Amino acid sequence: MQRPFQRGRLAAALCLAFTTTAAAAAWPERPITLVVPYTPGGPTDIVARVVAQGLGDELGQTVLVDNRSGAGGNIGADLVARAAPDGYTLLMATTAHAINMSLFPDLSYDVRKTFAPVSLLTQGPLVVVARPDLPVASPAELIALAKEKPGELTFASSGNGQSTHLSAELFNAKAGTRMTHVPYRGSAPALTDVMGGQADLMFDTMLSAMPYVASGKLKALAVTSAQRSPAAPDVPTLAESGLEGYEALAWNGLLLPAKTPEPVVERLNDAVRAVLDRPEVRKQFAAQGFAATWMSPADFGAFVGDEVEKWADVVKSSGATVN
Structure with missing residues (x-):
C-alpha cells in the first residue's frame, strides 16, 4: 500500500x-x-x-x-x-x-x-585563399615562401578555435612551416583584411570565400578535402599537392x-x-x-x-x- x-x-x-x-x-x-x-x-x-x-x-x-x-x-x-x-x-x-x-x-x-x-x-571543405599580390600560385610555392620567411606570413581566421584556425595549424604541422595566426570576430572581417592586404591568406569555407575568388579579389590555392570539390574542380587539394593525408572539413x-x-x-x-x-x-x-x-x-x-x-x-x- x-x-x-x-x-x-x-x-x-x-x-x-x-x-x-x-x-x-x-x-x-x-x-x-x-x-x-x-x-x-x-x-x-x-x-x-x-x-x-x-x-x-x-x-x-x-x-x-x-x-x-x-x-x-x-x-x-x-x-x-x-x-x-x-x-x-x-x-x-x-x-x-x-x-x-x-x-x-x-x-x-x-x-x-x-x-x-x-x-x-x-x-564541406575549406579553401585556401590569398591576397592577389601574394607571390605564390600553388601550395608548394606557399610552403616554400613560408619556410623562407618563418613567422612573417600571416593567416587570418574567423576566431580562436575555429576550423579556419585549426586547419591552418594542421597545415603548419604537416608542412613544417610557421605562419602567424591573426584571429578575427568572424569570417567576413577576416576576409576583408586579406583582400585589403592586412593579412596574407586564410583557410575559409567555400561558401564565403569563392565569390571573392570569382571576382578576382582573392586567389584560391587549394581545398582541404581529400578529393577536389565539385564547386571548384580546377582547385587542387592540399593532399595531392604534397601534404599526404591532409583533410579538414x-x-x-x-x-x-x-x-x-x-x-x-x-x-x-x-x-x-x-x-x-x-x-x-x-x-x-x-x-x-x-x-x-x-x-x-x-x-x-x-x-x-x-x-x-x-x-x-x-x-x-x-x-x-x-x-
Whole structure:
C-alpha cells in the first residue's frame, strides 16, 4: 500500500509528465531564436539564415537569427546552454564547438552533454585563399615562401578555435612551416583584411570565400578535402599537392539545451530534414561547396563525439593555443 507522501510524489511526477508532453505537442507556439555565435555575413550566418527561413515555413513560426559572436563561438554556446530547455532557443553549432573542447581549458559547457543534438546541416571543405599580390600560385610555392620567411606570413581566421584556425595549424604541422595566426570576430572581417592586404591568406569555407575568388579579389590555392570539390574542380587539394593525408572539413549543425523534450527534438529534426530536402536549398549550398546533410539526433550526437576526439588529436599534434 502506498503511503500518502508516495502517492503525492507519484501524482506530481505524472502531472509534470503530462504538462511536458502537452507543451511539446503544442510546440512551437511563439517565435524561435536561432543563436549564431558569429558575426553577420560569414559562412555560418549565411547557412543559418537559409535554414531559419526554411524552418519558419515548416513550423509555422518565425525563426529569428540572433548573432552573438566572441570567444571562438563560446559566448553564443554558453547563452544557449543556460536557456530554458523548451525548444525556443537553438544553437548553430560548428566544427569550432568540437575543437573548443580541447583548445579552451575552462569551458562552461560540454558540447556532448550540455546540449541535445538535433541534426547536422552542412559539411564541406575549406579553401585556401590569398591576397592577389601574394607571390605564390600553388601550395608548394606557399610552403616554400613560408619556410623562407618563418613567422612573417600571416593567416587570418574567423576566431580562436575555429576550423579556419585549426586547419591552418594542421597545415603548419604537416608542412613544417610557421605562419602567424591573426584571429578575427568572424569570417567576413577576416576576409576583408586579406583582400585589403592586412593579412596574407586564410583557410575559409567555400561558401564565403569563392565569390571573392570569382571576382578576382582573392586567389584560391587549394581545398582541404581529400578529393577536389565539385564547386571548384580546377582547385587542387592540399593532399595531392604534397601534404599526404591532409583533410579538414567544416560543418554546421543544430543543438538545443539538454533536457529539451524528445517530441520537440524529433519535430525539429523532421523540419530540418524537410528543409534540407528542398532542391533549391541543396543547390544553393552545393554551389558554394557545402553538402546539405541531414542526420538523426542519435547519429548527430555520435558525430559530434567523434569530432571532439578527432580535433583533440589535431590540437595536441599541432601545439595550437588560443591567443
